[in-house]
Amino acid sequence: MKVALSVRGLTKSYGNVTVLNDVSIDFYAGHLHALLGANGAGKSTLCKIISGLVSASAGQMSLGGGDYQPGSKQDAEASGVQIVQQELNLIETLSVAENLRLASLPNRWGVLRMSELHRSAREILDRFGLPDVDTHTIVGSLGVGKQQMVEIAAALARDARVLILDEPTAALSGSESEELFTHLTRMREQGVAIIYISHRLEEVQQLSDEVSVLRDGQLVTTEPIANINREKMVAWMSSEEEADDDSSQPAASFVSHRRDEVGLSVQGISCGMVNNVSFDVRRGERLGIAGLVGSGRTELLRAIFGADVADSGHVLLAGGEAVRFTHPSQAVEAGFAMVTEDRKQNGLLLTQPIRANTSLAALATKFSAKGWIRQTAEAESASAIHASLETRCQSLEQLVGTLSGGNQQKVAVAKWLTRGAEVYLFDEPSRGIDVAARGKLYELFEELAKQGKTIVIVSSDLEELFETCDAIAVMSAGRMVTKYERNDFSEDAILEASFAGQESQLTTALSDDKWQNEEAKP
Amino acid sequence: MNRLQGFLKQLAPHLGLVAVLLVLVAIFSTLSNNFFQMSTVISIANQVPDLTFLVVGMTLVLIIGGIDLSVGSLLAVSSAVLGVLMVNYEWSIWAALPIAVLVASIGGGVNGAISIGFGIPSFIVTLGMLEIARGATKVVTDSKAIYIGSRIEWFGQPLPGAFVSPAFMFAIATVVLGQLFLTRTVWGRYCIAIGTNAEAVRMSGIRSAPLCIAIFAISGMMCGLAGLAQTSRLSTADPNAAIGIELAAIAACVIGGTSLMGGRGNVIRSFIGVLIIQVLQTGLAQVGVSDASKQIITGVVIVVAVLIDALRTRWSRS
Amino acid sequence: MLTAIITGPGPQRDLTLSGQVSKSLNNESLPMVQSACRSKTTTIQRVVCVAAVLALMVTGCTSSNSTSQSKDEGNEKxxxxxxxxxxxxxxxxxxxxxxxxxxxxxxxxxxxxxxxxxxxxxxxxxxxxxxxxxxxxxxxxxxxxxxxxxxxxxxxxxxxxxxxxxxxxxxxxxxxxxxxxxxxxxxxPDNLAGAKAVGDYLAANRKGDKVAILEGIRTSFNAQQRLKGFEAAMKEANMEIVSSQSADWEMSRANTVASSMLSEHPEISAILAANDSMALGAIAAVKSAGRAGEVQIVGFDNITAIRQAIEEGKVLATADQHxxxxxxxxxxxxxxxxxxxxxxxxxxxxxxxxxxxxxxxxxxxx
Known part of the structure; x- marks a missing residue:
């Protein structure tokens, strides 16, 4: 076996906080090496050092036998080390083609050669298996999942000796993930060393050759996959106490708290691609919504919440009043809360402290005395809620942007728990979150259900919905096609239902010129 | 001991800025025999109110992610209204002042309503208001300076035995109120949140539009008060008053660490920015350096002040 | 003293600062600070306290030597x-x-x-x-x-x-x-008399009877005096002022104003500018209107640039007020x-x- 990249004694400290401590790993050419670890375990830091985004405080790296010290991401890319980060690095206002070729835009004396640009971009996308994405499309108008695929395609298009993927499947649907895995297999055959971060353990089991587990900045172990099973992985990742905790197995202990009264009734909502969706959720019920990325699940939640104004339809509140919200403030007033999919863009104030983020939605209702902020009450409330959520932070004054993904999500959730609501809408709540934080979140769902709250959970992770929900509704191409009760849960059935709407979408799409062009191509 | 530490910790972020100010004072004190004395302090205290009022409003506007280029013109409008009412119509200052401040506030409110209501960048809207209000000033005053005299002069002159003018005390009170508004009220918190991530604020169920419009109106109101301060200092309503002052106000805010991208700012620090600019102006005038050097030095100090602060922040973070 | 202000009722009293500062503080002014700072301090109060202390440091240490300094100056130059x-x-x-x-x-x-x-x-x-x-x-x-x-x-x-x-x-x-x-x-100088002399010279060498005036900033006394001087000269010579506007003493404003005057009143045969900068702006306006040589220009101040224009015949006269x-x-x-x-x-x-x-x-x- 040939070592492609070797790191020795890598350490990274910020002030007196050490986030990565003396880590040494060999990555083999042609192998897929999975990195596992809870939030803040140091996985992302390690990858950032390897890809030249941050520099190590101590330690050496060698690439293909030679000394390797990338000064910047450009350096690393030139040496053949490519990274696809969890946060998308695409420029939303440019087209797909321009993003794909951004580092080397085809030009003649500075003038863009548009035909060459789109031809080469088309080639990259086709090679990657995205024939349905038009290279002229503005990236911002694509869904998050599609954007991620474009970004991965861009990285794969560059010459890669080492490819780092940080949670690539978090925003991808099942079929998109399969697509990605095919490519990874092919790259592996070509001798590329792949470093793969994921919280989906079955993916790791299915794909990887070796697994390294990090905990609190230290390397716990590196093992070939043959020596590992799921239980071992979880045990290594969690500290001893957490390993005893059976929160990682809540499925075994599912208790329904569903009551008789209806908590939320959605009636004929249409908004953009969301097409006449109706459903009821009872109090104490946890309703999951499954579907492919782009099936309109986020759009549905946004329409219910008033973030987008629905074209038609309305929401029946518990009191029987029919409303169509035109601004989230009305929804919040009526007892709704929505934890958004994209935390950074529309959920959190990254450059503000945890305390300010946590109290934001409840500031006027709970912490105000004639407009003055009751600072002590604010701090105490934030302190209590983060203690119960086990948010890992130095203090409540730490800026949210400096937290790991899972802890950021806890802050986003804490904001709504502080405000208090009757109906909770969660959009991809565990995206980019480690096992422990996920377990915490599932406990919270149950606690809210016990209190008789109404809960809607949108997730691309079927396993998650299986574990946490009373019922799962499936959306496909903007319609809600079916709903399964807990005893009827079946992965096959739900996947089938997810694709059910696709055919009808084609017929409606034929009226749309852009799609028509795409169809005309073989 | 803990209290001392806590206090020093709170003070620490401002030390860079205060150091710049003290260094300037030290430099001018060595260069000129006549700088480090009471009369200079009084003279500086006498001159800062106009810019101080503007900077309180400007800081808030910058924090919500806007900008107000019309402050100089709105100042002139309020000054003109004050002058015309007090001289041509012989109103008392107490009758004329509310009208003058109201006119400027409405100007600011219009800025906000158009910019927020129609989603037009405030840069453009207030640039328009800069011209409109200046034109209106010339209409109101018939392009002539209106001499008011002692009926208004007392407000801008040191009180007997108190060293500082009512305008200065009023300005300081406004700075303190502005800082309390920003750090201690729900609306101040919302302002910071809006400037940081307006969409997250919306998705938290908060209506930001009325607040943002109010902030622009407050900026207008501050222009009205600045108009009073300047008119009383000059004893005259000058139609050409405060041309270009918006850049000084923005510079003071930026020196004070206010982000032009929104979400970050501090009224007291902006006020220190005003002091830095004023000490520089007074000191250079007393030393009597050439006009060209004055401009170069002023520019250098603005950049260096911001630079020192940025470096200090970076240094304390690592 | 100052230690108490900063730490509150803590045991820490030996900060070196206190000695230095209290020496420099003016004695009468101290009780004020003391009382202001003694109470339980919030952040704002602290800030105000520090500002007060700083202000007193500055004022305190200078009030003593400022008087002596100005006395010294008085005896010198x-x-x-x-x-x-x-x-x-x-x-x-x-x-x-x-x-x-x-x-x-x-x-x-x-x-x-x-x-x-x-x-x-x-x-x-x-x-x-x-x-x-x-x-x-x-x-x-x-x-x-x-x-x-x-x-x-x-x-x-x-x-x-x-x-x-x-x-x-x-x-x-x-x-x-x-x-x-x-x-x-x-x-x-007597601006009125100077402007009148320039106006008289123009009248004596005139090419036509219709003229325009570029005024300075109207609120300034000089602008008013020069305007009066020009007007007096024109009246005496029976010449008609068809347009009189302010160009704020500035060259570029003058260029704009003069251009619009020339297109509005093509009959203009002379432009009287209240200073040379505006006269220079008027030269360019006349040239771009294609009327160079037909429209006479006079200025005021005798700046360097205008002397060349006079030698080249583009400007008829100006006034030198030394x-x-x-x-x-x-x-x-x-x-x-x-x-x-x-x-x-x-x-x-x-x-x-x-x-x-x-x-x-x-x-x-x-």
């Missing part, structure tokens, strides 16, 4: 502050250079501080300059006011503070001076008054400085 308008304007920078040259020759007699403002409209800054100069303890102020009215109250305060004030270049408004109950000697000497005349008047211990009102007299007509003939005679 007098300090004269020259406050100009925009030094970007050649007329004023020439004036300032003339003053500096004069001071260099007479460095044993007085000290000079020269300051200007960034443009003619920055009146507020000029008022601030007056206050700053008084604050720095100058003995005399020689000022070219950017506005005839706005500067008067500030100058009154300067006079009340015992500073000798001399007005040059642009005469202060008589009404306001009266209302403020002060007299300020004016040292400068700008380089104007400030010197003012300084001499101020020094004279400082030396005059009688301090009587009778010593406050206006001084008229000469104005000469400049034409291509006078230039070739030089």
């Amino acid at each position: 007098p300090r004269v502050a020259l406050i100009m308008k925009s030094l970007a304007n050649e007329f004023f920078s020439t004036m300032a250079k003339g003053a500096e040259a004069h001071q260099a020759e007479h460095s044993d007699q007085y000290e000079l501080v020269v300051n200007g403002i960034k443009d003619e409209r920055d009146v507020s800054r000029q008022v601030a300059l007056v206050e700053e100069m008084v604050a720095s303890g100058v003995d005399a102020i020689v000022i070219a006011p950017a506005d005839s009215k706005v500067l008067v109250p500030a100058l009154r305060r300067a006079i009340n503070a015992g500073v000798v004030v001399v007005n040059i270049d642009n005469r202060l408004d008589a009404d306001v001076l009266q209302q403020e109950n002060i007299a300020v000697p004016f040292v400068g 700008g380089d000497q104007l400030a010197v005349f003012g300084i001499e008047a101020a020094l004279e008054q400082l030396g005059d211990s009688s301090d009587s009102v009778a010593s406050i007299e206006d001084v008229e400085t000469p104005v000469d007509l400049i034409t291509s003939e006078t230039l070739s005679n030089e």
